[in-house]
Amino acid sequence: MTTTTSSNAGHPEGAGPGGNRRRWLRGARFRRLRQRLVLAAAFGWALFLLAHLVLTGRWWLWMFIEPMPPFLLVAVPAALLLLVPFARAVAKPVALLLVATLAIGVPLAGFPATAATQPAQAATGGQSVKVFAWNTGYWHSGTGYLDYGGDIDSPQAFYAYLHQQNADVYLLSEHLFWRGGPIALDDHNEIQSQFPDYEVNVEGELVTLSRVPVAATHPRAVGENSDDWYWRGNKAQRTDLRVGGCILSVYNVHIPQPIDPRLNPLTAKYYSFAHRQYNRQQRELEALRDDIDGNANPLLVAGDFNSPWMGSLVQVGDDLRRWNPGNVRGLPVTFPAADTGWSLPKLWRLDWTFTRGPVQLSDYRLRQSPRLSDHLAQDMTASVRCQPAARERAAS
Structure with missing residues (x-):
């Protein structure tokens, strides 16, 4: 009688070529997710800052946003810059975008700049x-x-x-x-x-x-x-x-x-x-x-x-x-x-x-x-x- 041996025989569960591939795929999906999240956060913050520039003092519903502490205009892009390495392939444009929002936010927040x-x-x-x-x-x-x-x-x-x-x-x-x-x-x-x-x-x-x-x-x-x-x-x-x-x-x-x-x-x-x-x-x-x-x-x-x-x-x-x-x-x-x-x-x-x-x-x-x-x-x-x-x- 002929016995068929699995290619993963003798390996712990999930190990071997098949397990390595599954782990790689899971890691790749996680890296793509992190990249998308960082990208979305950077563009979301840029859009929020644009809305703040346009709507402050011009639309009554924005009054509920205006009271946010001004230091957030500096703290948020600075924190997001720490996550730029996770953006991988788009790290450079994301970093440039966040630096631009930071440069706008510093004087708006009230820090002496001029x-x-x-x-x-x-x-x-x-x-x-x-x-x-x-x-x-x-x-x-x-x-x-x-x-x-x-x-x-x-x-x-x-x-x-x-x-x-x-x-x-x-x-x-x-x-x-x-x-x-x-x-x-x-x-x-x-x-x-x-x-x-x-x-x-x-x-x-x-x-x-x-x-x-x-x-x-x-x-x-x-x-x-x-x-x-x-x-x-x-x-x-x-x-x-x-x-x-x-x-x-x-x-x-x-x-x-x-x-x-x-x-x-x-x-x-x-x-x-x-x-x-x-x-x-x-x-x-x-x-x-x-x-x-x-x-x-x-x-x-x-x-x-x-x-x-x-x-x-x-x-x-x-x-x-x-x-x-x-x-x-x-x-x-x-x-x-x-x-x-x-x-x-x-x-x-x-x-x-x-x-x-x-x-x-x-x-x-x-x-x-x-x-x-x-x-x-x-x-x-x-x-x-x-x-x-x-x-x-x-x-x-």
């Missing part, structure tokens, strides 16, 4: 004005919505913090409390008593205090509804100051926030509110741009813009210079400040400062405001060097 975003150099010449810009976190309500367990802090601690800054000009926002809606504060006399040497200008939720002579204010007329002062009130309060023989226009800005985290995202109210907020943002930014475009004075624009993309993807105005604080290395972030009830890490820069004309900043710093607000404050010295034409306008 002269306009370098830390301020010492200003020379002209008259200097110390400016303090701060979202107060619902005045002295301890940053909490009163509906959600917040309470009223001691006003003494709040005003003591402001006095410590010894600024010539204070640009303050969120002059209100919140309980089921905005609550207007009738405390002009209290503010004036706290700052007797300052001119106090209250407009809606914005307060500008100045011990520099005020040449003009530009209040906006609002409707007669009881809450129009907040929902339709000015979000970029302009005050013209007499500085160094010319007029410096200072804008105190608080652009509406894009979404309300207290609302349930599974309800229609969440999205209808976001759509209305987008329209409010566009209206207020357009009003600010129009005023800036029609203003020939040197400018300083500062405040809470509720966007990490100001000056890069969302334009504030023509010929404005964006400043980075000099006491921060790497990515400046201002929100949320520590010990204010937020469970999120401090990952966003929502507070910005811009200038136009012969205005230089020195000693521009971000300041902590422990527990008083969920935003860091902006502290700076602005130096204005007047040109002859500006002096003639100021004199007239």
Whole structure:
């Protein structure tokens, strides 16, 4: 009787020529899968970045994407570059694509990359004005919505913090409390008593205090509804100051926030509110741009813009210079400040400062405001060097 012997006889299961071929095929399929995944991730990120460039500030539904931490524009392509070796045959074009997205993402994320975003150099010449810009976190309500367990802090601690800054000009926002809606504060006399040497200008939720002579204010007329002062009130309060023989226009800005985290995202109210907020943002930014475009004075624009993309993807105005604080290395972030009830890490820069004309900043710093607000404050010295034409306008 003839016995037939298998070609794999004497080999462990899966070994031998047939097993080696199956393992090779499985390895080849896995390598192709990894290559496709890396390729898809690289192109997917490039398409996402393109959409972000095109849609930020232009489509209300993208508002739900815009709040992503800006550092992701650097971290994601950098992480994907580590996977490029798995792309094998297409590794080179994938690497070039990711390097391109990284090169775009670095300045957008806010890392100092150009002269306009370098830390301020010492200003020379002209008259200097110390400016303090701060979202107060619902005045002295301890940053909490009163509906959600917040309470009223001691006003003494709040005003003591402001006095410590010894600024010539204070640009303050969120002059209100919140309980089921905005609550207007009738405390002009209290503010004036706290700052007797300052001119106090209250407009809606914005307060500008100045011990520099005020040449003009530009209040906006609002409707007669009881809450129009907040929902339709000015979000970029302009005050013209007499500085160094010319007029410096200072804008105190608080652009509406894009979404309300207290609302349930599974309800229609969440999205209808976001759509209305987008329209409010566009209206207020357009009003600010129009005023800036029609203003020939040197400018300083500062405040809470509720966007990490100001000056890069969302334009504030023509010929404005964006400043980075000099006491921060790497990515400046201002929100949320520590010990204010937020469970999120401090990952966003929502507070910005811009200038136009012969205005230089020195000693521009971000300041902590422990527990008083969920935003860091902006502290700076602005130096204005007047040109002859500006002096003639100021004199007239």
